Every structure is written in C-alpha cells, then in structure tokens.
Amino acid sequence: MRPESTVLTTTPRADVFTDTVEDFGTVRFTPVDPATDSAVLHAWVAEERAEFWGMNGASRELVQEIYEDVDRRDTHHAYLVRLDDEPVALFQTYQPEEDRVSECYEVREGDIGVHLMLAPITDRPRPGFSRTLITSILRFTFHDPAVLRAVGEPDARNEKAIALLGRIGFVRQGEITLPEIDLPEVHLPEKRAVLAFLDRPAWLPVDKEGPSGLM
DSSP states (O other), rough: OOBBOOSSSSSOOOOOOEEEEEETTTEEEOOOOOHHHHHHHHHHHHGGGGGGGGGGTTTHHHHHHHHHHHHHHEEEEEEEEEETEEEEEEEEEOOOGGGGGGGSSSOOEEEEEEEEOOOOOSSSSOOOHHHHHHHHHHHHHHHSTTEEEEEOOBBOOOHHHHHHHHHHEEEEEEEEEEEOOEEEOEOOEEEEEEEEEEEEOTTOOOOOOOOOTOO
C-alpha cells in the first residue's frame, strides 16, 4: 500500500544517499531538519499505530526538540526517507557502543543500530512497495563497507515490527531490558525489547568506492 502523500516544498538539507529503482522511483535519504520536518514527523508519531515510538501525545514542539537533540549528536542520526519528493519513512541509525543497548549485548566492530518507521498507509495497495523500499534502506544501511551487522531492538510488545525484522532477515537473539536513561536533555524509560541481528546481506556487494548514489 502507498503511504500518505505529503510533499515538502522546501528542504534545506542535501540528500546523503539516493537509490534509483526502475519502475519505482528514486529513494532519497536526507538528514532530518528538526524545524522543517517536525510537522510531518509529528503527524506520524502521534498516531496510535506509533505507540511504541514513544511520542504519542507529544506536541510538535516537543518532537522538534527531540530531533534537535538527535541532530546535535555525532553517534545518532535521523533521516527522512522520500520516494522522489514524497516522505515515506523515518530511518534512524546509531552507534551501539554509545547507546544503552551496549549494556545488553557485546558490541562488535562493524555494528550499527537501526530504527525504522514507515509512513501511514492511506490508499490503494501498491504491490511490492514495502519490499522495494526496505531494499533501498538496506543498501543505505550497509553503504559503508565498515558496517558489517545491523542491530534491531524493537519493543517486545511490537509484534508487527518484530515480524517485519524477521521478513527482512534479522535473526532474533532473545529478549533484553534496556535500562532507563534520565538526563536533562533526554528521558528514556526502561524498555523490554527483542534483540535481533542482520549480517551484511550476501546479495549486497562491498563497494569500497561506495554506491553511485552516495553524496
């Protein structure tokens, strides 16, 4: 199914990665601009389906503040994913050794943590949409040859996210409890999660030059 159509007329930040797929379009990854993108992100995270994202009830101003905090960090990154000019997903990456998940497993060199939220679905089904989009997301995840394994830790109650990871190829390792973080700039409650790993897919070649879509 095709996500809700929301076209951003201006974007002050340049794409960092593009993936053009025949008969689909160009999938673009752009660092989230907290001020510009807060409206569309707030609309997504405020929905009931996004309860496990932890922002239900948050104001647009709070969503902007949260992504301003992410934007200041060198270890955590947020990207608005567009199909051509249409926002279709929010994708976040982080260095596990600089995250609370490091208290729950032994981090390996080459690990990268990931979070994914697909945009709301509102109209007719488009066969293969999610599969094609996620393939582009995997290309982006592993575009750096130093990245060898993706780490997922969805909420243990989020059956849809856990099932999606399984379809992508993530291997479930078991449940973990992420500790509470209570700092002036961020508060994260304790979270029971499912830990899962995805090794670099065999179909994805290691290109030391980086893919042509990398900017």
